[in-house]
Amino acid sequence: MEQKSSLKLRPDLEIQPLEFQGRQGVLVNDRLGLIQNPVFLQGEALEVLSLIDGRREARDIQLEFLRRRGYSLSGAGVVEEILKSFRQLGLLDTPEFQARKQKLIQDFAALPVRTPALAGEAYPEDSEALRKFLAEMLETGPLPPQSQPLGSDRNPATLIAPHIDLPRGRRLYSLTYRLLTGKKYRRVLVLGTGHLVENGAISLTEKDFSTPLGLVKTDKELVRELKKAGADLLAPDDFAHKKEHSIEFQLLFLQHFLGNDFQLVPLLFGSFQPWLQTAGRAAGIPGLGPFLSCLAEAAGGPETLVVAGVDLCHVGPKFGHRQTASELKEEVVAFDHDLVEALIRRQPESFWSLVQANDDRFNVCGFPVLAALLEILSGREGIFLGYELAEESATNSAVSFASIVFF
Numbered sequence: 001m002e003q004k005s006s007l008k009l010r011p012d013l014e015i016q017p018l019e020f021q022g023r024q025g026v027l028v029n030d031r032l033g034l035i036q037n038p039v040f041l042q043g044e045a046l047e048v049l050s051l052i053d054g055r056r057e058a059r060d061i062q063l064e065f066l067r068r069r070g071y072s073l074s075g076a077g078v079v080e081e082i083l084k085s086f087r088q089l090g091l092l093d094t095p096e097f098q099a100r101k102q103k104l105i106q107d108f109a110a111l112p113v114r115t116p117a118l119a120g121e122a123y124p125e126d127s128e129a130l131r132k133f134l135a136e137m138l139e140t141g142p143l144p145p146q147s148q149p150l151g152s153d154r155n156p157a158t159l160i161a162p163h164i165d166l167p168r169g170r171r172l173y174s175l176t177y178r179l180l181t182g183k184k185y186r187r188v189l190v191l192g193t194g195h196l197v198e199n200g201a202i203s204l205t206e207k208d209f210s211t212p213l214g215l216v217k218t219d220k221e222l223v224r225e226l227k228k229a230g231a232d233l234l235a236p237d238d239f240a241h242k243k244e245h246s247i248e249f250q251l252l253f254l255q256h257f258l259g260n261d262f263q264l265v266p267l268l269f270g271s272f273q274p275w276l277q278t279a280g281r282a283a284g285i286p287g288l289g290p291f292l293s294c295l296a297e298a299a300g301g302p303e304t305l306v307v308a309g310v311d312l313c314h315v316g317p318k319f320g321h322r323q324t325a326s327e328l329k330e331e332v333v334a335f336d337h338d339l340v341e342a343l344i345r346r347q348p349e350s351f352w353s354l355v356q357a358n359d360d361r362f363n364v365c366g367f368p369v370l371a372a373l374l375e376i377l378s379g380r381e382g383i384f385l386g387y388e389l390a391e392e393s394a395t396n397s398a399v400s401f402a403s404i405v406f407f
Helices: 043-051 058-068 073-090 095-109 129-136 145-150 169-178 220-232 245-258 289-299 323-342 347-356 368-375
Strands: 012-021 024-032 039-042 158-161 187-191 203-204 210-211 215-218 261-269 306-307 381-394 397-406
Touching: 024 043, 039 043, 043 058, 043 073, 058 073, 095 220, 129 169, 129 245, 158 169, 158 368, 169 245, 169 381, 169 397, 187 220, 187 245, 203 220, 210 245, 210 261, 220 261, 220 289, 245 261, 245 306, 261 289, 261 368, 289 306, 306 368, 323 347, 323 381, 323 397, 347 368
Parallel strands: 158 306, 187 261, 187 306
Antiparallel strands: 012 024, 024 039, 158 397, 203 261, 210 215, 381 397
16 A cells, blocks of 8 residues: 555656547656656546545545445555556656656766757658758748748848647748758857756756767857856756757757857746746846846857747647637637737737736747747847647647747
């Protein structure tokens, strides 16, 4: 029997509702990689999972399960076996899990290079196959009419690109990164959504980054300056970078067009939710001002490119909504239109207020990145390139994303 202590699920698990063979269940993914394969739960296991709320002890869970089943004599053993399997799978936040997690953090901290997390899974791990893969992605359709006047004599200063999986984001990745054809930059700041940033609003790393296309050096001096400026808002470690794709995907396209000679500044932004109703804009977050000033100074150089790897709304049952993506589509598209307008017009207060007004109902995962970006875009001309809402039929959910360039 479980020890007498409240049971809670690991906070880093990704739990998605899913229908399989006509039955409702949930798919559990482990972003840390301690669980090798996704776990599908349904029936009694799903019911027990729903009772693990951080307040109930194992005995309380067992009693509630029995109450719902009319106090069936077999119920007690079922719950005990399910909780045992949850512990063995690594779904529960236990001292054993915390010890394994700390070991992962320490091992990653000791590495000098952040190696690719998704090579061979999200894209080819062979360099030549990857080059062909990217070249085919970048051939998708002509550039939109609004980008035609840009000309080859202007260097983009900032790009907003998706970080959704590469096949679904194909058209907008292409629209964004083809603007780098024939360009050169000494330094590239990549601002990504930190899906696993804990105990801080920002995660920085001094690690160099490698992909199948080679090694890119990190501007360690600038990273140290940003760390000093960020002070108490920084995560205590760089573990959030280990499996994060929002920077990794951008780096592939940067290497494709720029080679490996530029210096990288990898920044991940965690949640701004604690300040959403009080700050009014990113610059209003206590302690963030010095960091934004340092970031703005670094971004202002003529040989520097800033890239924001972000998606916008995440809607539907997969993301906690009772309504499907189709039911929310009209409202989401209108909301995204207003977000894009605020971005292009460089209006940090308007952008913030849009998300604030509905308390981030649509789960704008790129909100912290874009809110910070708006603080460093002084005088830049923004041009909209494209927008999509990618629907996922299996979960009746969708993710939106946009492509924007600033000069």
